[in-house]
Amino acid sequence: MRFLARRDLLLGLGAGSALTLAGCGGKPAGAGQNGAARVEATKTLRIGLEGTYPPFNYQGADGQLTGFDVEFARALAEQMKVKAEFVAAPFAGLLGALESGRTDVVVNQITITPERQAKYDFSKPYTVSGILIITQKGKGGITGPADLAGKKVGVGLGTHYEQWLRQNQPKAEVRTYDDDPTKYQDLRAGRIDAVLNDRLVAADFLKTAPDLVAAGPPFAPQSQGVVMKRDPALKVLIDEAVDALRADGRLAAISQKWFGQDVTI
Incomplete structure (x- = not known):
């Protein structure tokens, strides 16, 4: 696709x-x-x-x-x-x-991360942003990063969100994706419990996705270059x-x- x-x-x-x-x-x-x-x-x-x-x-x-x-x-x-x-x-x-x-x-x-700065x-x-958790509306149970423990969490392959999740929430079950549509399909189907994405991308996406919601405020501020x-x-x-x-x-x-x-x- x-x-x-x-x-x-x-x-x-x-x-x-x-x-x-x-x-x-x-x-x-x-x-x-x-x-x-x-x-x-x-x-x-x-x-x-x-x-x-x-x-x-x-x-x-x-x-x-x-x-x-x-x-x-x-x-x-x-x-x-x-x-x-x-x-x-x-x-x-x-x-x-x-x-x-x-x-x-x-x-x-x-x-911009220390690991990437060591090579590039x-x-x-x-731009300055942060990470946002996205879940199905009405599901509950996730209101912040601590609640991701034991949950199936979708992230883009090779992204900062994958890196953050593996380093900061080792008890989460990481599911990686090559594109955004597939991970949201899996979220809607209940195959995963949450998706991590950029707060700016999420804010735009959620305007046309009434069945999905932001689970808590953005966290882990980050800068892009x-x-x-x-x-x-x-x-x-x-x-x-x-x-x-x-x-x-x-x-x-x-x-x-x-x-x-x-x-x-």
Whole structure:
């Protein structure tokens, strides 16, 4: 299902951007160069994202790639005076695409963690969020993280939520998923007891899911940044662009458009 969705994305691209699939054959543009040098030589910033992760990056009703991360990434590229080229991959493959040189950065709400910082460079944060527990309405029994002990909990494979659950609630039964729809199907069918997800994603999703509810307030505050391989020069360029978007109000404006509040601070 997710691969078909990405194929459909190839048919409807936003103006001034392109979308390819991570792992496609052929040498990437600027082969032999890395990071800032490749971006400068090609005047293109290759941006890894899922493309099926509303409200951050997904195909809209008009067939165009849209979402908070998409608009932020386009503004980032514009500020850097380069073209945005989007490269779709499953979440679990995003960092692999980065390591293989298929992308220059990943813009997909990647949480900044010490483990990831030990291997990759991150930009300054561009969103701040937290974890939310989602359960079936009327089920009860779960009101916070402590109640997840002994419960079957669905999380995205390779996500911060999986890592948090394994480290902080070892008595929970972890169920991993490659996509959001499947884990919510399992939640509705009673195959799992709860789902962990980003509070911003959950708030948007729950608007159209009256049978599901937030079980307690968000917890474990987290910041998200642009991810890249170790490259001090590229990090400087990305950080300068993020600072510029924040200073002139463009970052806050994009946030207000998608969430009705500033989720970037």
